[in-house]
Amino acid sequence: MMTTRLEYVWLDGYKTPNLRSKVRYTDTQIRSIDDCVSWGFDGSSTKQAEGSDSDCVLRPVRLYYNSADTVNSSSYLVLCEVDNADGTPHESNFRNKLQHTLSETEQYEMLFGLEQEYVLRNMDDSLCGWPESGLPKPQGEYYCGIGCHNTSMSQFVEEHTRAMMDAGLTVHGTNAEVMLGQWEYQLGPQYALEVADELWISRYLLYKIGERYGVYPDFHPKPMKGDWNGSGCHINFSTEKMRHEWTMPDIHKFCEEFGKYTPDLLEVYGEHNKERLTGEHETSAYGEYSYGASDRGCSVRIPYITMTSGRGYLEDRRPSSNIDPYQAISGLIDSVTVTEKDMVQVDYKV
Ligand code: ADP
Ligand code: MN
Ligand code: MN
Ligand code: MN
Numbered sequence: 001m002m003t004t005r006l007e008y009v010w011l012d013g014y015k016t017p018n019l020r021s022k023v024r025y026t027d028t029q030i031r032s033i034d035d036c037v038s039w040g041f042d043g044s045s046t047k048q049a050e051g052s053d054s055d056c057v058l059r060p061v062r063l064y065y066n067s068a069d070t071v072n073s074s075s076y077l078v079l080c081e082v083d084n085a086d087g088t089p090h091e092s093n094f095r096n097k098l099q100h101t102l103s104e105t106e107q108y109e110m111l112f113g114l115e116q117e118y119v120l121r122n123m124d125d126s127l128c129g130w131p132e133s134g135l136p137k138p139q140g141e142y143y144c145g146i147g148c149h150n151t152s153m154s155q156f157v158e159e160h161t162r163a164m165m166d167a168g169l170t171v172h173g174t175n176a177e178v179m180l181g182q183w184e185y186q187l188g189p190q191y192a193l194e195v196a197d198e199l200w201i202s203r204y205l206l207y208k209i210g211e212r213y214g215v216y217p218d219f220h221p222k223p224m225k226g227d228w229n230g231s232g233c234h235i236n237f238s239t240e241k242m243r244h245e246w247t248m249p250d251i252h253k254f255c256e257e258f259g260k261y262t263p264d265l266l267e268v269y270g271e272h273n274k275e276r277l278t279g280e281h282e283t284s285a286y287g288e289y290s291y292g293a294s295d296r297g298c299s300v301r302i303p304y305i306t307m308t309s310g311r312g313y314l315e316d317r318r319p320s321s322n323i324d325p326y327q328a329i330s331g332l333i334d335s336v337t338v339t340e341k342d343m344v345q346v347d348y349k350v
Helices: 094-104 154-166 192-213 240-244 248-268 304-309 325-349
Strands: 004-011 019-026 039-042 055-065 075-084 111-122 171-176 182-190 215-218 233-238 291-293 300-302 314-316
Touching: 004 055, 004 192, 019 039, 019 192, 055 192, 075 192, 094 192, 094 325, 111 192, 154 171, 154 182, 154 192, 182 192, 182 233, 192 215, 192 325, 233 240, 233 325, 240 248, 248 291, 248 300, 248 314, 248 325
Parallel strands: 004 075, 291 300
Antiparallel strands: 004 019, 039 055, 055 075, 111 182, 111 215, 111 233, 171 182, 233 314, 300 314
């Protein structure tokens, strides 16, 4: 019997959660998540408990093949929710809260696509590809750029993308971003819980493969002050009606009404996001709401494909690169479904 390596992965109790993991080995055959047993950890070391009552429970919820492990041939990532010792969900367990939101909004059949931007840093915290002193040439040629004078760490990006696909994530694509050393990949379209789980696993893989290259991903929304783009995590979303029923006037009406929820959404769209949402560098100003077709300075963009066909999906450009997708997507579902519900009611009165 081959020994299998199981790396249990969970989120800690920080405001912007960090990934944590610990590893166990088993000789039992692992066919599905049901074959993974619950496990405990010391919550007092992760901002999830007091030292006097420190036991928290890791409850396995999803299993991913781990091809980033080049040492063990049978190796999996076990994504876990955190419970209290009495079996109730821990207060940091926003995955559980997202499931609750979903159970009340099933009929909207929402789909999501996430665009994760990040920059890569060396172990001394310097940005990958940047000169030791002074600045690289100004932004312009780096976005979707080709060649080692315009990009940095493209081999790492390939390796990460391959690992995401091996793990079964819904990889949509990748591109070099506007700032040197900045990259993006997209996940989806996919269901809320699935894509949120995928985002955390994809980030885990960035950190883990980065350990081999001596680099790490930085998800700060504004990694470099000045005339350099920040990092976002645009959330593309659609409801069943947006995909199959609506025409352009419905889309416009939705976008108009959706603006009401800006303060609620900014609460869950990432820490330090104010530094990024300046109204420049392809962002809308913090707290201001706007929407428009193909306009990248808007809060919400109506993509070209939605514009031309009258239906499809919308892009919320405000979420920052460091979002907790469980919290951001929960908030977005609340706002989107309330907006859509109100629209239907208005129509009936006419
Ligand atoms: P951008 O032009 O904003 O850079 P990208 O090509 O990087 O766009 O990303 C587009 C995203 O939209 C992808 O994550 C994709 O999964 C997502 N997407 C496509 N169709 C839908 C849909 N119907 N509902 C939700 N998301 C979608
Ligand atoms: Mn993109
Ligand atoms: Mn981008
Ligand atoms: Mn985008």
